[in-house]
Amino acid sequence: MKQNKMLGMALAGVAALSMLAFQAEAKTVKVTLHATEVDLPIDNKGTMYRTWTFDGKVPGPVVRVTEGDTVEFTLINDKTSKNSHSMDFHAARLDVVKDFGSIKPGENKSYTYTADYPGVFFYHCGSDPMIQHIARGMFGAIIVDPKDPKAMPKADREYVIIQSELYANPDVKEEMMQNKWSNVMFNGGIFKYDPVHDPAATRWLQAKPGERVRVYFVNAGPNEFSSFHPIAGIWDKVYASGNPKNVQHGLQSFTVGPGDAATFDLISPIEGANAIVTHSLKGALTGAIAVLMFSNDADSKMGRGEQILVR
Numbered sequence: 001m002k003q004n005k006m007l008g009m010a011l012a013g014v015a016a017l018s019m020l021a022f023q024a025e026a027k028t029v030k031v032t033l034h035a036t037e038v039d040l041p042i043d044n045k046g047t048m049y050r051t052w053t054f055d056g057k058v059p060g061p062v063v064r065v066t067e068g069d070t071v072e073f074t075l076i077n078d079k080t081s082k083n084s085h086s087m088d089f090h091a092a093r094l095d096v097v098k099d100f101g102s103i104k105p106g107e108n109k110s111y112t113y114t115a116d117y118p119g120v121f122f123y124h125c126g127s128d129p130m131i132q133h134i135a136r137g138m139f140g141a142i143i144v145d146p147k148d149p150k151a152m153p154k155a156d157r158e159y160v161i162i163q164s165e166l167y168a169n170p171d172v173k174e175e176m177m178q179n180k181w182s183n184v185m186f187n188g189g190i191f192k193y194d195p196v197h198d199p200a201a202t203r204w205l206q207a208k209p210g211e212r213v214r215v216y217f218v219n220a221g222p223n224e225f226s227s228f229h230p231i232a233g234i235w236d237k238v239y240a241s242g243n244p245k246n247v248q249h250g251l252q253s254f255t256v257g258p259g260d261a262a263t264f265d266l267i268s269p270i271e272g273a274n275a276i277v278t279h280s281l282k283g284a285l286t287g288a289i290a291v292l293m294f295s296n297d298a299d300s301k302m303g304r305g306e307q308i309l310v311r
């Protein structure tokens with residue numbers, strides 16, 4: 001009897017300790033992004049386009065936290081902006097009006113949330129007209145790594161790819177409403193990682209044969225679905241919304257709708273190239289192709305650190 005009681009106390013102590021250990025791991029992460037309206041190149045030749053951005057980049061910066069972390073977010077709408085902007089994180093559970101509402105140029109807004117679900121999530125401006133704010137470039141990805149580091153197999157390299165449509169004249173909302181896009185892009189550029197279709201392309205993705213390459217894929221839309229496929233490869237695993245619990249195996253293509261995201265693992269047994277596309281072919285053939293070159297000489301910096309979103 002006495003022994004049982006002592007055992008019970010010991011177990012309670014262990015439980016309390018492990019809770020403490022978990023709480024100590026969860027961090028508070030401060031994230032500040034600036035809404036700015038700037039000209040950026042949308043192809044490998046340097047054709048400029050009047051974008052609206054987070055931090056002057058399309059896509060915006062990759063935000064990365066761990067499941068359970070608290071995100072203290074601040075949006076600053078630059079004084080030089082001509083439009084109101086806002087921020088909608090798909091990784092958050094908040095109030096759509098109070099937290100995701102618009103702020104005018106020169107204003108800022110803060111809100112706090114806990115990243116309760118692991119995965120990869122879209123973030124975007126939701127200001128009216130949302131279709132235009134997204135089409136002009138106000139989108140990005142937040143990765144919420146699972147708190148259990150063994151929840152997914154370890155990736156050797158990681159890449160972020162965000163799909164979006166290009167509308168020839170960013171001022172004409174009606175063409176966006178009628179889905180009259182001219183190109184589909186990965187990471188804000190036409191054939192950005194495809195020297196096969198565009199000799200001016202200087203970038204492509206790299207890995208070695210046998211490595212597990214993890215692609216965090218977000219479809220910013222605003223209108224087109226993506227049938228995400230690696231030509232000459234097979235997705236070893238696909239995780240809907242990037243959640244380890246949503247794993248599927250051996251898929252050729254996986255549909256990611258606008259405003260959705262998924263995590264894709266790819267392993268090549270041989271040297272050679274895969275072409276990652278949306279198999280919705282008008283999208284691929286107007287710009288949404290990324291060459292992933294598997295080579296024993298792959299650059300060790302690619303798919304690591306800052307090079308998970310290749311600028």
Ligand SMILES: [Cu+2]
Pocket residue numbers: 052084085086125126127133138
């Ligand atoms: Cu905006």
